[in-house]
Amino acid sequence: MPLDTTARSSVQGAAQIEMSHVFKRFDNGTLALQDMDLTIRQGEFVSLLGPSGCGKSTALRMISGLLAPSSGQITVNGHAPGKGVQGGDVSFVFQEPTLMPWATVFDNVYLPLKLRGLGRKQAEAQVTEALEMVGLAKFGGSYPRELSGGMKMRVSIARAMVTKPKLLLMDEPFAALDEMTRFKLNNDVLNLWRRNGLTVIFVTHSVFESVYLSSRVVVMAPRPGRVVHDMALPDATTRDEHYRTTPEYAETCRLVSDALEGTMDDVDLNH
């Protein structure tokens, strides 16, 4: 199966995120990201894939506006990151569930709406809908400590989805979960993406995960962090659990692995 490594994507939409000549140097002198160019269109599911230290999380945080680039330009929907949007148009899912332990599941999911000034009663329908979306409608009254790791992560996703974002940023959200839970949540995220027509940027260090989920994989290399491959993947909208066992999946994984392999040459594996 030929992989088109130059095409942007099979999904055609307006450019939503544009990064041009983006550099990020941290205060300690580390060059976290070197000359990154990336255009992401509305409706794409893009994985940023690479070993630790390749700047993938840094790129994600800069797109969210949490981190400013040292030089270069980033625009999200034509604005500087974090600007010109209502809080919640861009949602972020962290590696940890990042829930407030003192608040119930309902109140955790309600938080983004509360910060917008929406009353509890007015928000109830939206919060319930978001909880239903991740299959936790019955757990609104529970506290985070009463939930399993996978359930906590689903609460975190419900919180990200409650504002109906146009852009969902996920920073290795399932890295700490067991494989079965991860597969399940992978499908949840795929369904959310298909149903809601949002753009997803997904940071991961798992080849299998990125190939299963993405319409496009951006392979990054460390020291300094940079983009080395940009690969469009076919059939992103029709995959299901069955896809994991197809030869196409294995083949694509091999190709992406090879691309990733090239980046590992100068990685000291003793670290």
Add this chain to the structure above:
Amino acid sequence: MSTSTTDPVTMAPQAAPVSEDPALRAARRERRMRILMPSLALLAALGLWEFLVRYNEIPHYLIPAPSLILETLWKDGPSLLSSAWFTVKLTLLSLGLAIIGGVALGMVFALSRTIEMSLFPFAVILQVTPVVAIAPLILIYVDSTFAALLICAWIVAFFPILSNTAIGMRSADHNLRDLFTLYGATKWQRLRYLLIPSALPYFMAALKIAGGLALIGAVVAEFVAGTAGQNTGLASRILESSFRNEIPRMFAALLLVSMLGILIFLATSWLSRAVLGHWHESEIKRQG
């Protein structure tokens, strides 16, 4: 006599539900023992004390028997209780002011590094200088003895609340902070919904310490002041009894001070459980 009156355990407010679960029964037994055993041990110790004093005919001006202490407590009750009330007022007022001052300044510290850097040394100086050493100065400068005592007790109780509030507010999860930034939270929303709840467990820990410290501060300050007259607390009564060699009354006053400390401890512990019980690790009861 019915058998129920011979049951020494009267702590359970309602009749035990019929349960066939042996684990539940064991848990209930354990709870009963936890109250019964210390009570019995205390009673035994008091009995031994009474016995030794009587058997050896120790004069009451050296060591009074528990019965005599109780008798003194009863006899001098009204005057001792008014002294206790003075100490309670002093303690609670200084604790209240320590909470207000400590929380307010702790929040300012957490929100502004510059102010913290500038003012923290003062807080440390207040904390490390023994209150006994500052008390005479304060008594010279402040006209009202009650106000002077209040300041002394406040100094002792203030610091743990200040430092724990500041640390607690800074302990808020950094991802949650980022989340609040992403959703464009205002400073007030961040304080109300993130920083204050994050600081609550730290504050509660400080409150337990400060409650005891306020009492210690109140008693120590009064010792230094050595106040005599109509408006005096338990510390003065202890001093006064010591001058007059009225040892049983000393013990009685001492007993009241301890009971006050225990009450404060129980109250702050209860409050901590009530506020944090449903979410924080420190107060959650584990099953099994």
